[in-house]
Amino acid sequence: MTFLAIDVGNTRLKWALYEQPGPGAAVLAQGVEFLEHIERLAEDSWGHLPAPAHMLGCVVAGDTVKRRVQEQLELLPPWDVVPQWVVPALQEAGLVNGYDHPLRLGADRWVAMIGARHRLLARGERQPLIVVMVGTAVTVEAIDTEGRFLGGLILPGHGIMLRALESGTAGLHVPTGEVTLFPTNTSDALTSGGTYAIAGAVERLFQHLAQHCGQEPACMMTGGAGWKMAPSMTRPFELVDNLIFDGLLEIAARRFGAPA
Structure with a gap:
């Protein structure tokens, strides 16, 4: 039931892999990448992680950056995780x-x-x-x-x-x-x-x-x-x-x- 959280800011992408999706969950791995280096995530930072069951992200850097992140997720077929992104609600x-x-x-x-x-x-x-x-x-x-x-x-x-x-x-x-x-x-x-x-x-x-x-x-x-x-x-x-x-x-x- 591992959970991948992604925070894409204006200059950096921060991520953390948790034991489960919930408050107080133990952190299994985490890292930071500048946006210009997103394309190496699948091969480097994420390449040796266990497959997360769920992924939820927050992005402010725009749709182009979000697509680049999703492409990195797609380069890891064993993961088979559907990316979800938070959109503010009522x-x-x-x-x-x-x-x-x-x-x-x-x-x-x-x-x-x-x-x-x-x-x-x-x-x-x-x-x-x-x-x-x-x-x-x-x-x-x-x-x-x-x-x-x-x-x-x-x-x-x-x-x-x-x-x-x-x-x-x-x-x-x-x-x-x-x-x-x-x-x-x-x-x-x-x-x-x-x-x-x-x-x-x-x-x-x-x-x-x-x-x-x-x-x-x-x-x-x-x-x-x-x-x-x-x-x-x-x-x-x-x-x-x-x-x-x-x-x-x-x-x-x-x-x-x-x-x-």
Whole structure:
């Protein structure tokens, strides 16, 4: 009853093979591949894995990348697994989608919110929740106590911010700087500005959600660049390695019949 979870982001593909499709399942193998190297997955990373019984993925990189991933699965005939991909719905795994056009919500945002909410519920906690993903782009989501996604923010990640400034400002070259309280050089000013912009967005939505629900929310952060934000956050938060895998496991438990 092994289960393959795939998270295809804007720059990298992350995968994990689990013992079964459900929360808390043991990880049998896992890996990361940059999108430009997807074509070597079948031969290298996946070539020596046991055949998964089920596969569920989350993709934001577009249909072309999704087809490339599916082609790699087809190159492994012994697997005989039917790929399934998460599409945001009006409701799934206890989360209600409050987006104006639910299908236009990013699949990664939807899956990560499901993972975060169930992580909270598993601890017996019922409170509002802020979910932050820090990657190529940054998303900040608000979920109320009853599990309704109220809405969220999207803003550029560190890299996009710095590249935009470099391309749009004459003579400005973007070196790597440090986050400081009072930056006294351009490099630190750029790095600090981007970091505080993200932290400020989280703080603003935190305030909105606390006022809306009459209770301070919990906050979970995930994403490859989440560690960069940790020292600059103004509220307590939990840094989680991969909420998208947590969400895929929750959804898979319901779709494939494993106990939640």
